[in-house]
Amino acid sequence: MNEESFASDRRLPCGQRVGELIGYHLDGVPPEFEEHLRDCPHCRAELAEISRRWQPVRRLAGSHAVPSNDLVDRTLTTLRGLRDRHGGQPLELSQEHGKLLIQAAAALSLTRRLSAEVLDDFSGMAVRSCLMADEAVRVDVVAAYPTAAHEFLPEIRRRLVAALHGYLGAGTPDVSVRLADVVPPWDGTGEETDSPPIG
Template sequence: MSPLPCGRSADELVAYLADRDDDPALARHVDGCADCAAELAELERRWAAVRETAVTPVPTPPGLVTRVLAAVHGVRPRLGSTPVEFDQDGGRVRVSERAVLAVCRQLAVELAAELGLHVRGTDVEDGQLQVLVAARYPAPAIAAADDLRSRLAHDLVAHLGDAAPVVHVHLIDIAP
């Protein structure tokens, strides 16, 4: 954007709109400058919608609290959880749920990074692996999450055999 005839920029005026108390010198200038006053009036009109949106209460998305608690719960051991058993090298191996979660999480993190995703949380319960992921815009997030689910399921079967949990991948965030 080109500067106003007085030398000030629209960016300075936007910052002024956001917090008028930050720059007293700019406030004094704006009070006496016709160019800034005209630009400020237009910016005020545009920013009215932003201000209205900023004060509008946003309800917590359905399931968010449950997913957050599951993510926190997923990194802590559950008392009395049943060990997972699977065949390996001619015998049966018993592994704690916490160890299974550690294997699942590590594989999920590695595969997600290859696909441009970030693992925000994991949990294993009742033979189900829940993986919460975030993607960066404009990556093909849904396709990457589907690919993560299928690759992770395949790799877990290779590591855990018939004890591999069913994999569910939830895309919970898209970051700019």
């Protein structure tokens, strides 16, 4: 049974809508429908299929979700990054005729754009976040399974630093690139089959 055949507005040969049967599966079969269900092989087969397909959902709903060990650290880091976008110490760029001050938000925006351009050359990878951490810029990326992301990180960082240097010269901040998450495959064009968590 494909997704189209499972559409809630599809009607069975007896005239019953699949969406109503899904409701009966979730909320219980009303007394007025029980007689029809006893006599209708189409509805019985459809309800059995609905029940089979909902088993993983029920298992997941009944499971206890355990937060990852670094959830608090990731949350606080993200909040610090949001704070830095609205203030913080500017970057100082030494130039021929003096110093140029660049707000962290501008440096982060530039880094994010360049990171996305660099990652265009690495299938199955995307930018999750870009933030200031201890006077350095940290770029977190996500990779679609089974991309060999760890092998690419040094080259991604090298290219990103070179691109930033083209704009900022000697004022290029320290840059780190880390793999933040591995996600289900997506098609790499921005149209996701399973959405990567990109922030």
